[in-house]
Amino acid sequence: MFWRNTKKSKTANNMAKKLKLNLITPQKQLLTDLEVDMVVLPAFLGEMGILPGHVPVLVQLTYGDLRYKKDGKDFDFAVMGGFVEVKDDVVNAFAEGADLADEIDEEAENQKIKKAKDALSKKDADIDFELAEIELKQAITRMKVKRRKLN
Numbered sequence: 001m002f003w004r005n006t007k008k009s010k011t012a013n014n015m016a017k018k019l020k021l022n023l024i025t026p027q028k029q030l031l032t033d034l035e036v037d038m039v040v041l042p043a044f045l046g047e048m049g050i051l052p053g054h055v056p057v058l059v060q061l062t063y064g065d066l067r068y069k070k071d072g073k074d075f076d077f078a079v080m081g082g083f084v085e086v087k088d089d090v091v092n093a094f095a096e097g098a099d100l101a102d103e104i105d106e107e108a109e110n111q112k113i114k115k116a117k118d119a120l121s122k123k124d125a126d127i128d129f130e131l132a133e134i135e136l137k138q139a140i141t142r143m144k145v146k147r148r149k150l151n
Contacts, residue, residue: 017052017053017089018035018036018037018052018089019035019036019037019038019039019050019051019052019089019090019091020033020034020035020036020089020090020091021033021034021035021036021039021068021091021093022034022090022091022092022093023066023077023093023095023098024092024093024094024095025094025095025096025097025098026096027097030077030098030100034068034070035070036068036069036070036091037051037068037069037070037071038050038051038068038069039066039067039068039091039093040065040066040067040068041059041061041066041084041093042061042062042063042064042065042066042079043059043060043061043062043084044059044060044061044062047064050086050091052089053089054086054089055086056085056086056087056088057084057085057086058083058084058085058086059083059084059086060081060082060083061079061081061082061083061084061093061095062081063078063079063080063081063137063138063141064078064079064141064144064145065077065078065079065101065144065145065148066078066079066093066095066098075100075101076100076101076145076148076149077095077098077099077100077101077145078098078099078101078104078141078142078144078145078146079093079095079096079097079098079141080095080096080097080098080138080141081095081096081097082094082095082096097138099142099145101145101146101148101149102149104142104143104145104146106143106146109139109142109143109146110139110143112135112136112138112139113136113139113140113143115135116132116133116135116136116139117136119132120132120133120136
């Protein structure tokens with residue numbers, strides 16, 4: 001879905017505008033006022049594109065690929081839920097967790113997937129099944145984003 005603010009004129013000057021992207025997790029701020037051409041979010045109700053001039057919106061994030069385009073290049077982050085605020089060409093993404101696709105270690109994520117699946121297959125009362133499911137979902141999300149980036 002693309003919603004554009006129709007109150008602004010669609011001149012060449014307006015089309016050349018950029019978005020400012022901030023990506024914040026509880027651990028650290030990953031991006032600060034980064035000028036980008038567009039952002040695509042894994043919104044709760046489906047993928048959502050943001051361009052300059054977008055109307056103000058607050059959106060819940062799900063697990064998935066937050067990507068942005070800067071100077072013709074695509075960049076991807078695996079995000080683990082949160083929310084995004086869009087206002088005045090500023091995109092503030094507050095994620096519960098985020099990893100740059102280029103920094104994701106496939107071997108480590110495959111080990112996390114195996115470990116979580118093994119834990120879930122056991123009927124041991126000492127296993128925190130909810131935590132194992134979350135770890136599995138996070139590792140699968142990271143792998144999907146990494147593989148998308150490689151293709």
